[in-house]
Amino acid sequence: MVQKLDMLKETASQTAGPYVHIGLTPNxxxxxxxxxxxxxRVMVGPKAKGERIAVAGRVLDGSGTPLKDALIxxxxxxxxxxxxxxxxxxxxxDPHFTGWGRQPTDGATGEFRFETxxxxxVPYKDGRLQAPHITFWIVARGINIGLHxxxxxxxxxxxxxxxxxLARVEHKVRVPTLIAPRAEGGAGPVYTFDIRLQGEKExxxxxx
Amino acid sequence: xxxxxxxxxxxMGSFYQRDRAWHPPAFTPQYKTSVLRSPQHALLSLEGTxxxxxxxxxxxxxxxxxxxxxxxNFAKDSEPIGQRIVxxxxxxDENARPVSGALLEFWQANAGGRYRHKKEAYLAPxxxxxxxxxxxxxxxxxxxWFRTIKPGAYPWPNGVNDWxxxxxHFSIFGHAFTQRLIxxxxxxGDPMIWQCPIVSTIPDRAAVEQLIAALDRxxxxxxxxxxxxxxxxxxxxxxxxxxxxxxxN
Ligand SMILES: [Fe+2]
Numbered sequence: 543m544v545q546k547l548d549m550l551k552e553t554a555s556q557t558a559g560p561y562v563h564i565g566l567t568p569n570x571x572x573x574x575x576x577x578x579x580x581x582x583r584v585m586v587g588p589k590a591k592g593e594r595i596a597v598a599g600r601v602l603d604g605s606g607t608p609l610k611d612a613l614i615x616x617x618x619x620x621x622x623x624x625x626x627x628x629x630x631x632x633x634x635x636d637p638h639f640t641g642w643g644r645q646p647t648d649g650a651t652g653e654f655r656f657e658t659x660x661x662x663x664v665p666y667k668d669g670r671l672q673a674p675h676i677t678f679w680i681v682a683r684g685i686n687i688g689l690h691x692x693x694x695x696x697x698x699x700x701x702x703x704x705x706x707x708l709a710r711v712e713h714k715v716r717v718p719t720l721i722a723p724r725a726e727g728g729a730g731p732v733y734t735f736d737i738r739l740q741g742e743k744e745x746x747x748x749x750x
Numbered sequence: 751x752x753x754x755x756x757x758x759x760x761x762m763g764s765f766y767q768r769d770r771a772w773h774p775p776a777f778t779p780q781y782k783t784s785v786l787r788s789p790q791h792a793l794l795s796l797e798g799t800x801x802x803x804x805x806x807x808x809x810x811x812x813x814x815x816x817x818x819x820x821x822x823n824f825a826k827d828s829e830p831i832g833q834r835i836v837x838x839x840x841x842x843d844e845n846a847r848p849v850s851g852a853l854l855e856f857w858q859a860n861a862g863g864r865y866r867h868k869k870e871a872y873l874a875p876x877x878x879x880x881x882x883x884x885x886x887x888x889x890x891x892x893x894x895w896f897r898t899i900k901p902g903a904y905p906w907p908n909g910v911n912d913w914x915x916x917x918x919h920f921s922i923f924g925h926a927f928t929q930r931l932i933x934x935x936x937x938x939g940d941p942m943i944w945q946c947p948i949v950s951t952i953p954d955r956a957a958v959e960q961l962i963a964a965l966d967r968x969x970x971x972x973x974x975x976x977x978x979x980x981x982x983x984x985x986x987x988x989x990x991x992x993x994x995x996x997x998x999n
Contacts (some may be wrong), residue, residue: 550844550983554957555773556934557781557948558919561867565857565919568883571867576823576881577814604786611869617805617927627804629925631762640808664801674889677801679930686774686951688930690802709792732759739787749768749793750802750928 555687562613562681567646568675582615582644585658590638592621592659596732597722599692600652604740608652612682616643616656616693618675623662641740660695666706673701673708680737690748693735696723719745763988765798765928766844774951781947782908789952798928805927808853810887817885820858820898824881831877832899834975837935837963840892841922844986848892850985853923855885856896863902863914872904897975902938908947915942915949924984926932936962 563571592665597616600608607705619625624635626642635641643656663671673694682690694702702708702721711717722733737745776788776981796802816823821830837856841849859865859882862874866882880899888894905913917934924930936943943949943962952958961982969977 548846550842550846551753551957551960551988552769552773552844552985553922553931553933553960554952554954555931556919556952556961558921558932559783559934560869561857561865562919562921562932564865564867564881565855565883565921566781566883573824573866573883576883577817577885581808581812582919605958607786609787615930617801619801625800625804626806628807629762629804630800632800640806651776664799666799667797672799672801677927679927682787683930684781684785686776686778686784686788688932689789690928692801707799709794710796718790739789744789744791746791747789747793749770749795750765750798 557683557686558613558681558688560611560683562611563646566613566644570646575601580644582640582642585640585643585656590620590659591636592639594657594730595660596651596655596657596727596730597676597735598655598732599722599735599737600654601647601682601737602739602741606741609647609678609682610649610652612647612654612680612685614645614647614654615679616658616709617641617677617679618658619661619664621659621662623664625664663701668706670704670706671701671735673698673705675707678735678737684738689739690750691737691745692720693733693750694721695733696721716746719743765803765926765985765987768985772859772881772954772957774953778951779834782940784804784951790797790969798926802928803926805923805924805925805929807851808887808923809851812853813885813887818894820856820880820882820884820896828879830860830880832880832902833899835900835988836895836897836969836971836975837918837980838895838966838969838977839892839963839980839982841876841888841894841924841982841984842866842892843924843984847986848890849924849984850888850889850890850892851925852888852892852894854882854888854982855921856898856918858898858918859904861899861902867900874902874904903942912947913942913945914945915940920982922982922984929984931982931984933982934961937978938962938965
């Protein structure tokens with residue numbers, strides 16, 4: 543016998559199930575009057591700095607069918623590369639931008655959409671700059687533990703080429719699964735980010 | 751102030767590696783929906799960067815007075831039918847330190863096992879006085895509590911005769927986005943826990959037992975509600991004092 547380490551085990555994950563919206567976006571699924579609005583629905587205030595963009599896409603299963611019951615959260619830096627978090631030590635983030643969004647995939651089409659701003663660059667732990675990116679977390683029925691990935695911007699070629707995290711992807715053929723193309727829409731630029739859970743173009747997911 | 755400094759330092763170390771053998775794997779064929787929704791490539795291991803080691807914070811100011819009272823937050827003309835319960839506990843990290851300011855959101859079926867959701871097809875009736883969602887934020891000691899009714903078990907399409915044990919879904923926001931967690935709480939003494947294809951996605955029996963709330967007679971509200979105690983553990987971080995020494999500073 544040896545002395546015990548006074549450590550606890552992390553509570554095990556369980557699937558969010560098909561009714562995750564009751565808990566996380568109740569107004570969206572018709573349970574009105576409990577909360578004034580769903581958390582994470584609006585990320586950008588009228589005075590927020592930076593380029594307004596939309597990020598849209600789908601989450602596809604191994605048969606290529608979009609998930610109509612998934613829930614996605616995103617977390618990102620502001621236009622200056624700072625996070626609106628008490629744990630941000632490098633400066634004070636734009637108070638008009640939350641940096642955190644939560645959206646369900648549409649019950650009919652499977653599409654999700656975030657109205658946000660394009661983030662600035664954030665340093666890697668050794669001080670090199672990462673390319674601009676948005677952190678994604680995906681839960682749904684059939685997903686036993688939330689999936690972490692990142693979305694990068696196709697129009698940031700130079701930054702992407704030197705990003706220390708993208709450099710960690712061993713099979714370079716998989717890097718494009720993390721990069722969203724940009725289109726100029728009537729309401730502003732839209733980046734399309736389809737997340738593939740399985741199959742030939744399976745998205746790179748992270749253990750962070 | 752000293753306390754705040756300690757917290758600040760504690761909050762800067764990198765996170766302990768997640769024990770993936772303790773959590774359910776992605777591919778669990780007994781839970782059929784996981785088959786086409788499970789990534790097949792290895793996850794890319796990434797020591798947290800500032801992008802994941804930060805996270806949004808939700809203050810107590812967010813909360814309405816009935817947010818942690820599922821008996822009253824949707825009630826129309828009377829209160830929902832069912833066994834009245836209080837669920838309480840603490841949110842801790844792997845170092846057994848309280849996580850204050852954690853946002854907890856819960857959702858559940860009503861006493862008959864029916865969810866208020868347009869895609870729900872179970873024949874048990876809706877309860878007009880029960881919505882099924884609630885939320886709260888932990889206090890300085892990591893404590894939380896909420897009041898609700900005990901959810902019923904329900905059948906679900908997986909095998910032809912699979913049932914979920916009574917459970918409450920929990921979503922937990924710690925301080926960092928890496929700590930993000932969704933799980934389910936079960937009830938002490940329920941034999942159906944051990945027959946459930948979703949519970950059995952968890953390989954280790956001890957990890958399942960950690961999801962079972964204990965009946966807590968000492969905290970029952972006399973003549974009102976039974977109590978269940980459910981503690982939650984989020985990922986912990988290294989002490990930066992250690993890390994700096996390791997790096998030779
Ligand atoms: Fe459920």
